[in-house]
Each structure stands twice: as C-alpha cells, then as structure tokens.
Amino acid sequence: MEISGTFIEGGGEHHRYIRVDEPTADDIYAAVKDFWTGRENQTTEKIKEVVLSYRKSNYHDSMEPVRNKLRDIHADCDPERPFSMIDFGGANGSVFYVLKDILPDEAFRYLLIDPYTPFIEDFRKSFADQQAIEADAEQFIELDDAAFEDRPYRLFFSAHVMYLIKPSIVRRIIERAAGLTDDIVLVDNVKNLHGELDKENPVIFDYYPEGGQIYFSHNFEGYFDDVGFEILDMTLTPPRKAEMKLGYGVFHARRR
Numbered sequence: 479m480e481i482s483g484t485f486i487e488g489g490g491e492h493h494r495y496i497r498v499d500e501p502t503a504d505d506i507y508a509a510v511k512d513f514w515t516g517r518e519n520q521t522t523e524k525i526k527e528v529v530l531s532y533r534k535s536n537y538h539d540s541m542e543p544v545r546n547k548l549r550d551i552h553a554d555c556d557p558e559r560p561f562s563m564i565d566f567g568g569a570n571g572s573v574f575y576v577l578k579d580i581l582p583d584e585a586f587r588y589l590l591i592d593p594y595t596p597f598i599e600d601f602r603k604s605f606a607d608q609q610a611i612e613a614d615a616e617q618f619i620e621l622d623d624a625a626f627e628d629r630p631y632r633l634f635f636s637a638h639v640m641y642l643i644k645p646s647i648v649r650r651i652i653e654r655a656a657g658l659t660d661d662i663v664l665v666d667n668v669k670n671l672h673g674e675l676d677k678e679n680p681v682i683f684d685y686y687p688e689g690g691q692i693y694f695s696h697n698f699e700g701y702f703d704d705v706g707f708e709i710l711d712m713t714l715t716p717p718r719k720a721e722m723k724l725g726y727g728v729f730h731a732r733r734r
C-alpha cells in the first residue's frame with residue numbers, strides 16, 4: 479500500500495513512524511481490519527493452526543511483565559467481590575489460559591470480546607462457564623450496559639490490539655471502557671504514549687509492510703486524560719524476536 483504522510487522518526491532495521499491524515503488512517507484501518515477479521519485466503523488447516531497457537535501464545539517470555547502486572551492487580555482486589563475482567567481483542571482467551579494457571583481463583587469472571595468467529599467458538603468450547611461476545615471495535619462501542627453482566631469490572635485489559643485500530647475509534651473504545659471499570663491495562667506500542675510523536679494526528683508505523691502490516695502508534699495519555707484517567711506506570715516488554723515488537727510495553731491507567 480502506498481502511504482503518503484510526513485516522516486517523523488525511525489527507519490533502518492526498525493519501524494519508520496509517519497504522521498498521516500484521517501483519510502489515510504481510514505484506509506489503513508480498513509485493510510488491517512480486513513486481514514484480522516476476514517482471513518479469506520487462509521485454508522481451514524491454517525485457521526486451526528492460528529487458533530491453537532493462541533492457546534499458548536501468552537506463555538512466551540515477552541509476556542512476563544504482563545503476567546506480573548495482572549498478578550499484582552488480582553492480589554490487590556477486594557476479597558469480598560469476585561475478580562472480573564474484560565479482555566478486548568483477546569483472541570480465544572489467550573491470556574486466560576495463563577491466568578488459570580498462575581492464579582488459583584475459582585470465582586474469576588472473564589469476559590472475552592473478539593470479532594473473529596473461530597476464536598470465539600474455540601473459547602466457548604474450552605471455557606463454557608465464562609462469557610464471550612463476538613464483536614469488533616465499532617460493535618463493542620455500541621453495546622449497552624446490559625451486555626456487561628459483571629459491571630463494574632475490576633479491570634479492562636487489551637493486548638496487542640489497539641495498534642491495529644485507528645485513533646478515532648481507539649478514543650471511543652477507551653471512553654466505553656471507562657464506563658465499565660476504573661482500571662485499564664493495555665499492552666501496546668508505547669512510542670507515542672505521551673504524545674511524543676504527535677498529539678493530534680494519526681501516527682502509523684510500518685511494522686511489516688510487505689505483509690500489509692502497517693500499524694498505529696497512539697497518544698494514549700491524551701485519550702486517557704479525556705476520560706479522567708491517568709497512567710500510573712509503564713514497563714517495556716521484551717521483543718519476541720530481535721527485530722519484532724520493539725517499542726512495546728504494558729501500562730496501567732486508573733480513574734483520577
């Protein structure tokens with residue numbers, strides 16, 4: 479895809495960060511969303527392989543700071559109330575596999591939101607006692623409170639999802655999440671976390687342009703500020719491979 483925009487920084491072996499206008503952000507988002515929710519060119523075997531791989535993906539070393547963060551928040555919960563979390567874009571419950579292992583908690587309430595049917599079906603097969611909603615970002619924003627049985631949730635969590643979504647929609651996801659919880663933990667690209675690259679315009683980076691993977695780097699601090707949340711901490715996550723997912727971290731925001 480040809481991208482027109484203003485180069486900000488990066489390049490060489492790593493990502494180039496580029497400021498783009500809203501129509502360009504719309505086109506990129508449409509292409510990325512189609513990749514994740516359509517997968518029309520993939521065989522049944524390939525889809526099965528992808529689904530099974532997500533049952534194990536969160537055991538990877540790069541997720542250790544994320545596991546630690548979730549363990550700490552769980553330890554800090556009100557013993558009188560069951561721990562509850564929303565996992566937005568949670569694949570087939572990839573993080574829930576790990577949490578079941580590391581947290582002995584029978585009362586745990588987990589709500590998966592994901593737009594990809596094979597993920598939702600696999601999750602329902604594995605965890606029939608938990609809740610799943612098949613919805614993409616735009617559908618999640620429109621869900622009314624009745625869909626969220628355990629609100630207010632102790633936590634809204636989302637890992638490796640927001641950089642797939644354009645800024646105007648991520649702002650609205652955070653606004654909707656803020657109506658359901660006081661604590662939000664995201665795992666995402668952090669190069670523009672405080673608006674370092676741009677506070678107003680969409681910023682993209684060419685993660686793997688040959689494979690059509692061009693992603694967004696968000697000014698999360700600005701989005702949180704708009705809904706009365708502040709970032710409490712951020713820990714960088716190690717890259718999965720030497721050149722992959724540099725500039726990523728786990729961060730925790732809370733209502734002021």
Ligand SMILES: C[S@@+](CC[C@H](N)C(=O)[O-])C[C@H]1O[C@@H](n2cnc3c(N)ncnc32)[C@H](O)[C@@H]1O
Nearest residue numbers: 511514567568569572594614615637638639642
């Ligand atoms: C890189 S995977 C991360 C999965 C999981 N959170 C994890 O860390 O293991 C991205 C996930 O986001 C979901 N996703 C992609 N585009 C989305 C969109 N526009 N709205 C909501 N979810 C989306 C995909 O279905 C997929 O499960």
